[in-house]
Amino acid sequence: MINMMYLVLTAILALNVSKEVLDAFAVMDNELVRSGHAHEQRSLVEYTIFEDAAKRFPEKFGKAHDQALQVKAQADSLVEQIERIKVEAVAEADGIPGSDLVGKDADGRDTLRALLALEAKDDRETLTRMLVGSEPAAPKEGPGSAYELKEHISAFRDSLKVLTGSKGSEFSAALDLLFDFSDRRDASGTLNNWESTNFYDVPLAAGVAALSKLQADIRSSENDMVKWLYRSVGSKDHGFSDLTAAVIPQSTLIMQGDSFRADVFLAAYDPKNRPTVSVNGGGLPIGSDGKAKLRLRGDHLGEQLVEGLIHFEGPDGPEEIPFTTSYQVMAPLLVASPTKMNVLYRGVENPIDLSVPGVPADRVQASISTGRIVRGPAGWMASGMTGTSAEVYANVNQPDGSTRRIGPVHFRVKELPPPTAYIGGTDPKDVRVAKAVLATSQGVAARSLNSEFDDQWSVVQFELSIVRRGGTPIFLTANGNRFTPDMRTALAALRPNDQVFVNEVKGKLANGAGPSRDLNPIALKVK
Numbered sequence: 293m294i295n296m297m298y299l300v301l302t303a304i305l306a307l308n309v310s311k312e313v314l315d316a317f318a319v320m321d322n323e324l325v326r327s328g329h330a331h332e333q334r335s336l337v338e339y340t341i342f343e344d345a346a347k348r349f350p351e352k353f354g355k356a357h358d359q360a361l362q363v364k365a366q367a368d369s370l371v372e373q374i375e376r377i378k379v380e381a382v383a384e385a386d387g388i389p390g391s392d393l394v395g396k397d398a399d400g401r402d403t404l405r406a407l408l409a410l411e412a413k414d415d416r417e418t419l420t421r422m423l424v425g426s427e428p429a430a431p432k433e434g435p436g437s438a439y440e441l442k443e444h445i446s447a448f449r450d451s452l453k454v455l456t457g458s459k460g461s462e463f464s465a466a467l468d469l470l471f472d473f474s475d476r477r478d479a480s481g482t483l484n485n486w487e488s489t490n491f492y493d494v495p496l497a498a499g500v501a502a503l504s505k506l507q508a509d510i511r512s513s514e515n516d517m518v519k520w521l522y523r524s525v526g527s528k529d530h531g532f533s534d535l536t537a538a539v540i541p542q543s544t545l546i547m548q549g550d551s552f553r554a555d556v557f558l559a560a561y562d563p564k565n566r567p568t569v570s571v572n573g574g575g576l577p578i579g580s581d582g583k584a585k586l587r588l589r590g591d592h593l594g595e596q597l598v599e600g601l602i603h604f605e606g607p608d609g610p611e612e613i614p615f616t617t618s619y620q621v622m623a624p625l626l627v628a629s630p631t632k633m634n635v636l637y638r639g640v641e642n643p644i645d646l647s648v649p650g651v652p653a654d655r656v657q658a659s660i661s662t663g664r665i666v667r668g669p670a671g672w673m674a675s676g677m678t679g680t681s682a683e684v685y686a687n688v689n690q691p692d693g694s695t696r697r698i699g700p701v702h703f704r705v706k707e708l709p710p711p712t713a714y715i716g717g718t719d720p721k722d723v724r725v726a727k728a729v730l731a732t733s734q735g736v737a738a739r740s741l742n743s744e745f746d747d748q749w750s751v752v753q754f755e756l757s758i759v760r761r762g763g764t765p766i767f768l769t770a771n772g773n774r775f776t777p778d779m780r781t782a783l784a785a786l787r788p789n790d791q792v793f794v795n796e797v798k799g800k801l802a803n804g805a806g807p808s809r810d811l812n813p814i815a816l817k818v819k
Contacts, residue, residue, distance in 0.1 A: 314413040317497035324504035328371070331511035338518040339364065345522075356521045359455055363521075366448050367514040371507050373444065377436070378503050381419055385412040385496050413497035420492050423499075428488035438487035442473050445506065452517050463520060470509050534582075535560050542691045553692070571600035590621035595652045620650055636663075636677050636703045639805035640745045644672040648686050648698060657687040662705070677705045711738040711749040713797045713811040726819045727786045735774035738799040738811055748802035751811070757793040758782050769796075790818045 339360065346357035383389060412418075423441075425432035433439045449471040453464040473486045490502045538559035541552065563582035568575065576584040588598065595618055602613045636642045644665070646658050658665045661683040663676035674684070683700030690696055714720040716733040720741065738749040751773035758766040770776050775783065786792070794814035800806065 314495060314497045317413070317495070317501045321497070321501040321504045324501060324508045328504065328508035328511045331508065331515045335364070335511065335515040335518055338515065338522065342518065342522055345525075353522075353525055356525050360518045360521050363452065363455070363514055363517050366451065367510050370444060370448055370510050373441065374503050374507050374510075377422070377441070378500050381422055381496060381500065384422075385415040385418045413495060415496040416493050418496055419494060419499040423491040424487050428484065428492040431485060431487035431492075438491050441506075442486060445471055445510070446473060448510065449513075452513060455517065456520060459524065460520060463516065466516075467513060470513065534563065565605055567602050567604040569600060569602050571598060576600075588619075590619075593621050593623055595620055620652065622649060634701070634703045636674055636682055636705050637708045637745065638677055638705060639708060639801045639803065640675065640747050641668075642674040643668070643670070644674055644684065646672050646684065646686060648688055651688050655689045657689075659685045659687060661700070680705050707806065707809075708745065708747055708801075709740065709743070710809045710811055711740045711743075711747075711799060713738045713751065713754075713794065713799065713814055715792075715794065715814060715816065718816070723815070723817065724819050725792075725816045727788070730786060730792060730816070730818065731780075731784045733775065733783070735770070735772075736794055736797060736814070737773065738797075749799045750802045751797060751799050752808055753796070753798050754794050755796040756782070757795060758786070759791040759793070760787065761789065786818050788818055792816045792818065 342353065342357050342360050345353040422436060423431075423438035425437075431437065431439050449467050452467055453460075456463050475483055475485050476489060477483050491499050494502075536559050537556065539554050539556050541554035561582050563580070566578050566582055567584070569578070569584035569586075570576065571586060571588075576586055578584050584602075586598075588596070590596075598617045598619070600615055602615065604611055604613075644658075646656065647653065648656055658667070658672050660674055660677075662678050663674060663682065665672055665674040665684065667673075674682070682703045682705050684703065685697055685699035685701075688696045688698060712720045713736055714722075715725075715730065716735055716737050717729045718725050718733070720739075736751045736754050738751050740747050740749065753769070753771050754773075756766075756768045756770065756775070756779050766782050768776060768779050768782065770779060783792075792815075797811040797813065798808045799811045800808045
């Protein structure tokens with residue numbers, strides 16, 4: 293309404309200006325000043341809110357608050373510049389010192405005496421000389437000129453447009469309309485520049501009102517800019533109605549002596565903005581609280597990876613957020629250990645089933661106090677032990693990158709039970725053997741009966757004795773496991789009821805591990 297009054301009254305300037313019209317400009321100026329002050333007060337409220345937000349959330353509001361303070365500084369500088377022009381013009385026109393024209397208002401703000409009290413409202417020379425000069429087609433430039441004021445306001449306008457960028461195209465267009473300094477037709481229809489149109493040969497009351505309008509427009513733009521900056525900070529914020537506490541543990545299963553670790557934070561959600569949640573390509577049901585309900589069957593042992601997407605309506609349209617999590621599937625576990633049977637045997641690979649409940653097998657490494665332990669296709673294998681005892685440990689790689697040592701499990705270390713020696717071609721249980729079997733045998737062998745290990749043994753020496761009724765006993769010795777030629781000759785001459793003995797049998801593991809062992813004697817009777 294005030295802007296419309298200004299346009300109407302400006303058009304009347306082409307006519308003879310009466311006292312009533314000049315008084316109307318004075319009334320309008322008073323309203324423009326009040327409007328500017330109102331915009332300034334509203335901006336102060338915005339600055340207070342902005343400052344509080346910047347203190348509480350500096351990373352979010354700090355930069356925008358600094359920009360708002362820059363806008364305030366520019367607006368204050370322009371308003372003060374225009375106020376100095378108004379005071380100087382009124383003081384000169386009425387012949388009154390400027391200090392007598394300026395006083396404090398109810399808010400303690402410096403304010404110019406109302407135009408209604410001005411005697412020289414119709415003065416046309418003061419503003420012309422101060423702001424335009426003698427050539428309206430070529431207004432003067434330099435300090436204190438209308439041209440300088442136009443340049444300063446244009447710079448202010450352009451700085452606001454830079455702050456809004458591409459996101460504030462409508463605001464930028466409004467600024468261009470509000471601060472349009474292009475050539476225009478004056479009240480007489482003549483195309484003229486902005487400086488002359490507003491301040492050349494214009495009554496002082498109209499010129500001062502024009503300056504007050506500029507001040508009000510600057511304050512209005514300042515207020516709009518500060519509100520736009522504040523809103524722009526949260527323009528991308530997601531709106532949620534409810535808050536809840538969220539606890540995401542690194543693991544729900546911990547070992548004694550370890551620490552339970554979890555991320556605890558405030559989570560926001562909106563039951564009315566119901567998301568769509570998919571896991572491994574399938575959708576999940578959404579509860580009345582707006583939360584998806586995930587239930588997966590543990591059909592496969594070990595760590596299981598879950599990947600999914602949350603689709604929801606964001607401030608700029610549909611959005612999606614991927615998520616991943618994992619869980620462990622363990623077989624029902626019963627631990628029963630025969631404590632008297634915790635034995636590791638020297639010279640062979642001892643299979644060990646080693647696991648830590650709740651920890652994937654690939655995060656578990658084993659160590660042993662003596663010998664070595666390595667991972668095999670079907671578990672762990674311990675070998676090379678010395679001494680009479682061994683301790684086995686599990687070394688667990690923790691989610692935080694550290695290593696936890698668990699154990700030990702104690703084992704006794706013993707020699708394997710000795711194998712059973714027998715003559716090749718016979719059964720270790722035989723007591724009577726046909727001559728043909730003995731005559732064709734290659735030597736003495738040894739094997740473990742009912743052994744849990746695939747241990748192979750070699751006979752390294754033995755003594756063969758043949759006793760014949762009424763004859764002289766034969767005693768022959770062999771190194772290795774094969775019969776000597778003399779032994780073969782003696783065995784070929786056997787007769788029924790002759791007795792064959794194998795004594796001093798020594799055997800050793802075929803892999804060379806461990807010492808030689810004394811094996812059982814053999815006693816056979818020829819059929």
